[in-house]
Amino acid sequence: MPTPPATPAPIHFYFDFSSPYSYLASERIEELAARSGRALAFHPTLLGVIFRTSGMRPLTEIPLKGDYSRRDFTRSARFAGVPLRMPEVFPISTVQAARSCLALQESRPDLVAAFIHRAFRAYFADGLDISKTAVLHDQLVQCGADAAAVLEATQSAAIKDRLKACVDDSIARGVFGAPYFIVDGEPFWGFDRLPQLERWLTSGPF
């Protein structure tokens, strides 16, 4: 019998809802995946936990680099043509948004991508604080989800454990920042590595 054609591995996309460069990547990665014939696997993670583990600090808290970064966030967004307005409260806890994402992956996988975009845009384009349950509720409704059920699931032991496992898994795979992509074992860190990721996918390893 002929060997069935191998399905190419997906692009693994690790992100944190409070990461501006993750937001920019989220606005471009689906087109890139489509152009290269790959599926996308979404992996919410928590930079706060990752930074505590690695002894790093959030970009905006580092002297000099912090000021530059705030300028670079918005300039990179304009360069990419993605609407971004830095939120007044930044960074925020993204635990509940990440858990909502995981709850949807179980109950309504068809809504996951729409929710990820809605949550990112709510925070980085509309200035809404998605760490607040009421705000998350609205975004879930706008995606067509059963918001109450999803938010209830975020308080269940199963979903709490699921997020812990996701964060542990990202750390085990070497994810030290976000956005972070892994494809066929090759890691790419940062929105500014999408051109390299695309060449890797379309022309092969280089």
Place this chain on the structure above:
Amino acid sequence: MPTPPATPAPIHFYFDFSSPYSYLASERIEELAARSGRALAFHPTLLGVIFRTSGMRPLTEIPLKGDYSRRDFTRSARFAGVPLRMPEVFPISTVQAARSCLALQESRPDLVAAFIHRAFRAYFADGLDISKTAVLHDQLVQCGADAAAVLEATQSAAIKDRLKACVDDSIARGVFGAPYFIVDGEPFWGFDRLPQLERWLTSGPF
């Protein structure tokens, strides 16, 4: 009398001879400057001093990020088409190379660009340890410089003070890493920001 046309400000290029991304930028920045009708001002600085001041650590010493960075150095070089082989000894002291650069700026400004390229390529393409005086001597000779005179100047109080002033100036201007570019007051950090720098120069601020 008509106002003479204003000369556009140069692209200020801050670099450390031990920084792989500075090397990559050094191989591309002159073409970019030429395309945008700007002069280049070379500013050797010392990442070791900058990191001590800001409380940062060299990239390769950070857990997880260090391993990724070593992979990214060479992949970014291949992506850009620049020959790079990570040196066995890395990082190295670049004090004497930086002072040689400053000594040449005074005695033979016409050789500065050639020396910068030679020193970077010696270290990152040819695997030569440019922290060693004998190696620096050879590179200076290859550039057509009076190597003995330049190396003697690197031990003078004037050139030592000059480098201290250069490093202090870079820190005062917010340079927290390398390569770092400032043009018309706008800062760009990293080899991966050259596309933004180029758009800024050719189409104006965005």
